[in-house]
Amino acid sequence: MNSAEQIARDVQSGSMSATSVLEMSLDAIRARNEELNVFLYVDEEGALEAATNIDARVAKGENVGPLAGVPIALKDNLCQDGIPTTCSSKILEGWRPPYNATVVERLFAAGAVPVGKTNLDEFAMGSSTENSAFGPTRNPLNPSRVPGGSSGGSAAAVAADMTPLALGSDTGGSIRQPAALCGLVGMKPSYGLVSRYGLIAFASSLDQIGPLTKSVTDAAMLLEAIAGHDVMDSTSLPEPAPSLIAHVNDGVAGKRIGLVRELFDGADEDVVASVELAVEALREAGATIVELSVPEFRLGLSAYYLIAPAEASSNLARFDGVRYGLRVNEADVTAMMEATRTAGFGDEVKRRIMLGTYALSAGYFDAYYGQALKVRTLTIDAFARAYLQADLLLGATTPSVAFEFGSKTSNPMAMYLSDVFTIPSNLSGEPAISVPFGTGEAGLPTGVQLLGPGRSEAQLFAAARVLEIANGRP
Amino acid sequence: MSLSDGWEMVVGLEVHTELKTKTKMFCGCPNAFGAAPNTNVCPICLGLPGSLPVLNVRAVELAMAIGTALHSTISPSTFHRKNYFYPDMPKDFQISQYDLPINAGGYLDLPDGSTVSIERAHLEEDTGKSTHLGGSGRIHGADRSLVDYNRSGVPLVEIVSGPDIRSAAQARAYVGELRGILIATGASDGRMEEGSMRIDANVSVRKSGEPFGTRCEIKNLNSLRSLQRAIDFEAQRQIDLLDKGGKIRQETRHWDEILATTSTMRVKEEADDYRYFREPDLVDLIPDQAWQDRVRDALGPMPAERRALLSARLSSPTDALLGAVEVVIDLGLDGYVNGAIDANVAPELAIARAANELAAGIDTLDHLTLASFVETLSMEQSGDLSATQAKTVLLELLAKSGDPKDIAATRGFERLASGAVGDIVAAVIEANPDEWSRYREGDEKLAQFFIGQVMARTKGQANGKEVIAELQTRR
Numbered sequence: 001m002n003s004a005e006q007i008a009r010d011v012q013s014g015s016m017s018a019t020s021v022l023e024m025s026l027d028a029i030r031a032r033n034e035e036l037n038v039f040l041y042v043d044e045e046g047a048l049e050a051a052t053n054i055d056a057r058v059a060k061g062e063n064v065g066p067l068a069g070v071p072i073a074l075k076d077n078l079c080q081d082g083i084p085t086t087c088s089s090k091i092l093e094g095w096r097p098p099y100n101a102t103v104v105e106r107l108f109a110a111g112a113v114p115v116g117k118t119n120l121d122e123f124a125m126g127s128s129t130e131n132s133a134f135g136p137t138r139n140p141l142n143p144s145r146v147p148g149g150s151s152g153g154s155a156a157a158v159a160a161d162m163t164p165l166a167l168g169s170d171t172g173g174s175i176r177q178p179a180a181l182c183g184l185v186g187m188k189p190s191y192g193l194v195s196r197y198g199l200i201a202f203a204s205s206l207d208q209i210g211p212l213t214k215s216v217t218d219a220a221m222l223l224e225a226i227a228g229h230d231v232m233d234s235t236s237l238p239e240p241a242p243s244l245i246a247h248v249n250d251g252v253a254g255k256r257i258g259l260v261r262e263l264f265d266g267a268d269e270d271v272v273a274s275v276e277l278a279v280e281a282l283r284e285a286g287a288t289i290v291e292l293s294v295p296e297f298r299l300g301l302s303a304y305y306l307i308a309p310a311e312a313s314s315n316l317a318r319f320d321g322v323r324y325g326l327r328v329n330e331a332d333v334t335a336m337m338e339a340t341r342t343a344g345f346g347d348e349v350k351r352r353i354m355l356g357t358y359a360l361s362a363g364y365f366d367a368y369y370g371q372a373l374k375v376r377t378l379t380i381d382a383f384a385r386a387y388l389q390a391d392l393l394l395g396a397t398t399p400s401v402a403f404e405f406g407s408k409t410s411n412p413m414a415m416y417l418s419d420v421f422t423i424p425s426n427l428s429g430e431p432a433i434s435v436p437f438g439t440g441e442a443g444l445p446t447g448v449q450l451l452g453p454g455r456s457e458a459q460l461f462a463a464a465r466v467l468e469i470a471n472g473r474p
Numbered sequence: 475m476s477l478s479d480g481w482e483m484v485v486g487l488e489v490h491t492e493l494k495t496k497t498k499m500f501c502g503c504p505n506a507f508g509a510a511p512n513t514n515v516c517p518i519c520l521g522l523p524g525s526l527p528v529l530n531v532r533a534v535e536l537a538m539a540i541g542t543a544l545h546s547t548i549s550p551s552t553f554h555r556k557n558y559f560y561p562d563m564p565k566d567f568q569i570s571q572y573d574l575p576i577n578a579g580g581y582l583d584l585p586d587g588s589t590v591s592i593e594r595a596h597l598e599e600d601t602g603k604s605t606h607l608g609g610s611g612r613i614h615g616a617d618r619s620l621v622d623y624n625r626s627g628v629p630l631v632e633i634v635s636g637p638d639i640r641s642a643a644q645a646r647a648y649v650g651e652l653r654g655i656l657i658a659t660g661a662s663d664g665r666m667e668e669g670s671m672r673i674d675a676n677v678s679v680r681k682s683g684e685p686f687g688t689r690c691e692i693k694n695l696n697s698l699r700s701l702q703r704a705i706d707f708e709a710q711r712q713i714d715l716l717d718k719g720g721k722i723r724q725e726t727r728h729w730d731e732i733l734a735t736t737s738t739m740r741v742k743e744e745a746d747d748y749r750y751f752r753e754p755d756l757v758d759l760i761p762d763q764a765w766q767d768r769v770r771d772a773l774g775p776m777p778a779e780r781r782a783l784l785s786a787r788l789s790s791p792t793d794a795l796l797g798a799v800e801v802v803i804d805l806g807l808d809g810y811v812n813g814a815i816d817a818n819v820a821p822e823l824a825i826a827r828a829a830n831e832l833a834a835g836i837d838t839l840d841h842l843t844l845a846s847f848v849e850t851l852s853m854e855q856s857g858d859l860s861a862t863q864a865k866t867v868l869l870e871l872l873a874k875s876g877d878p879k880d881i882a883a884t885r886g887f888e889r890l891a892s893g894a895v896g897d898i899v900a901a902v903i904e905a906n907p908d909e910w911s912r913y914r915e916g917d918e919k920l921a922q923f924f925i926g927q928v929m930a931r932t933k934g935q936a937n938g939k940e941v942i943a944e945l946q947t948r949r
Contacts, residue, residue: 092523097517097523098522196526197524198525201523203754233526234526234529234755314555317567324522332614333614357749360749361747361749
């Protein structure tokens with residue numbers, strides 16, 4: 001499938017219809033969705049209506065928007081009016097939100113065509129999409145491997161050429177890690193750059209919505225379309241969307257890029273080798289490489305696994321069987337709530353609710369949640385110090401390439417370690433991007449990660465573009 | 475009620491007041507009482523997955539106004555989540571304030587000269603409303619429960635007093651004075667019967683001079699009468715228990731209005747664990763000095779000051795008159811009264827009409843302009859309207875607005891010519907010879923009959939005292 005950039009140009013110029021683009025997308029979904037389990041719901045009717053409408057507007061000479069006629073996949077924790085939204089959980093099965101997430105509104109305004117909802121680890125809790133109540137998603141590059149998670153369905157949709165664009169959400173690496181494992185570009189923007197209104201919360205202070213695409217330019221286009229202040233989200237940054245596409249080819253000449261030991265230490269050799277090659281590519285493009293150590297990043301994982309579950313334990317309380325979704329009837333309301341939650345949530349979700357409830361409990365709050373908040377502050381300060389020495393930071397996205405199904409499910413800690421390099425940016429609320437670079441074990445792609453200070457998305461895209469070119473994409 | 479020898483009650487009150495904003499605390503739904511169930515709702519106040527709260531600035535201003543009136547310190551504050559499961563709370567947590575309330579500290583002076591300290595007055599959201607049908611009629615054991623989320627997300631301020639109250643009467647006076655302040659700040663309509671104000675009372679007893687005893691919390695007292703009776707009952711219950719050698723168990727108790735008793739709702743085996751933590755979906759609330767100043771400047775005089783001002787206008791303040799002044803201030807009617815006095819209406823008359831007729835028609839007070847109130851009372855004072863007629867005109871003005879002169883004319887209220895009463899009394903006597911002879915023989919009750927007859931013929935215009943005088947001269 002063509003890039004989103006190409007499709008939008010063709011649809012707007014009238015040389016290709018949005019409906020024919022959609023048909024290609026739906027054909028690709030029909031061909032492989034059963035095998036890969038990417039989409040939980042395909043809205044053929046709604047997508048066709050949107051595409052037809054775009055074609056009619058093009059025919060009238062209207063400017064349809066920057067994403068004219070581009071099919072897009074939505075992670076199934078984003079609300080779309082009238083479309084089943086499950087978070088891959090039995091507890092929400094059958095629920096149809098009566099409203100659109102802000103990002104969905106903005107996609108429609110930009111002329112994009114949402115085609116359906118993609119699989120994820122239940123409530124975005126996981127790193128392999130094996131925690132979905134509706135079965136795992138397979139990695140299109142090698143179906144015996146996981147696509148990563150939790151935005152595994154969205155990554156697989158793009159990797160399998162079902163849609164050129166997808167939205168995911170990233171709480172501890174859930175966009176960047178599957179991007180790396182599926183050979184894609186994935187960005188977690190600065191906290192507050194994209195409205196969270198309509199994103200079903202996992203951990204509110206960490207969640208951000210972001211793009212999964214094949215190219216850096218497509219990612220910049222998609223992010224530019226959805227970013228910018230939203231009155232519906234109190235944590236939304238006050239300024240309008242930044243200009244991103246215009247800076248994609250700015251390069252890295254004269255930039256100081258910090259290679260952070262803690263962001264690749266412990267990774268597989270093939271991954272480390274790719275990071276080293278990325279260093280060379282950036283240096284060749286005119287960047288200065290600074291070697292740094294940020295020991296605080298090692299604490300991130302522990303802090304994250306207290307903060308995220310604590311917030312989740314509260315965010316997921318509302319799934320009680322009273323108003324929507326699953327209800328398991330019992331004699332009284334307390335028993336009904338208990339039975340509903342027992343039946344509706346999967347093991348990993350229950351594990352995190354228990355972790356978080358414990359971390360917030362009287363008598364344990366200071367030792368766990370309170371302590372984690374202090375570590376979070378330490379992480380933020382450590383980033384700030386690093387950015388005195390470097391404009392951007394570089395490391396690996398994940399410790400390994402896509403792994404086999406079941407290889408980490410028996411040991412939650414091993415699974416949690418998949419996010420060790422991505423978590424620091426969520427704690428600091430700063431942007432980071434994973435870009436495919438190099439090849440690892442079994443010919444699978446490796447990803448490298450670029451991190452920047454708050455609102456440095458344009459610089460991150462420019463640096464990612466340098467690597468993308470060096471990796472062979474024109 | 476006085477307590478048995480040597481016992482003293484210690485009471486602290488938590489008053490929840492709904493703020494009179496146009497919209498709810500975190501969404502654009504109307505903040506209105508009485509709509510059909512679940513019609514004033516949206517994804518946000520239903521806590522639907524993915525929805526987020528956005529703070530209503532007007533609610534913050536009203537909270538600041540309350541704090542200013544209570545001499546609180548307005549401080550940078552945060553919102554927290556108070557986590558517990560309850561079906562009428564759509565998110566299964568309540569957005570409230572915890573360690574950093576917007577209003578910290580303060581005090582309230584009561585009319586009797588005592589002072590009650592204020593610990594805090596913080597912002598929080600209201601819950602929905604449950605109705606339990608069949609079975610026990612309570613949440614556990616009902617056949618069915620219905621929930622109306624119209625109230626969910628309505629802004630509340632919870633005002634927590636110190637444990638400074640020593641009698642049920644003082645508790646009542648505190649709530650009365652607080653209610654006046656809430657009305658004066660525009661924060662609340664003070665309608666307890668509609669749930670605009672709800673009170674929880676923490677009650678304990680001790681022998682004078684001893685440390686505080688174990689307290690019980692009585693939930694949801696929704697009238698001044700219930701408040702007073704519940705506190706008295708609860709204090710006596712605790713004293714009786716202690717006198718018999720029992721121990722007070724810390725618990726939440728329910729006040730039964732019909733049985734006039736409190737009973738155990740739930741026992742606090744240990745402190746409730748609400749797992750409070752900072753609400754990550756909201757930013758910190760930091761009212762700057764300029765904003766605080768604007769709120770302070772917009773604030774009119776509070777009830778205590780207004781009560782003093784109005785009382786000072788009375789030439790001979792009797793207890794009855796001062797009682798009426800109290801009603802006028804409590805209901806915020808002093809604007810009418812002062813306006814009338816300024817227009818040379820006698821203070822006693824203005825206060826009487828406000829404390830009776832206006833108080834009775836308080837729900838439709840919007841219909842009555844100051845000008846028409848003043849005009850009606852001036853007509854009464856000059857004798858153009860009798861007292862009965864003036865009251866009738868006021869009731870009509872309150873019911874549907876209008877011009878006092880037109881109302882009087884439409885109803886045929888005309889001033890009687892001098893001497894006319896004598897002629898009418900004579901005509902009534904002639905038409906009712908039997909009653910007249912019984913009256914002459916000493917049946918005083920018949921005076922009312924003759925007054926009624928005269929009033930009917932004069933459309934209420936006659937002065938009752940004048941009628942009696944005419945009857946006496948003919949007796």
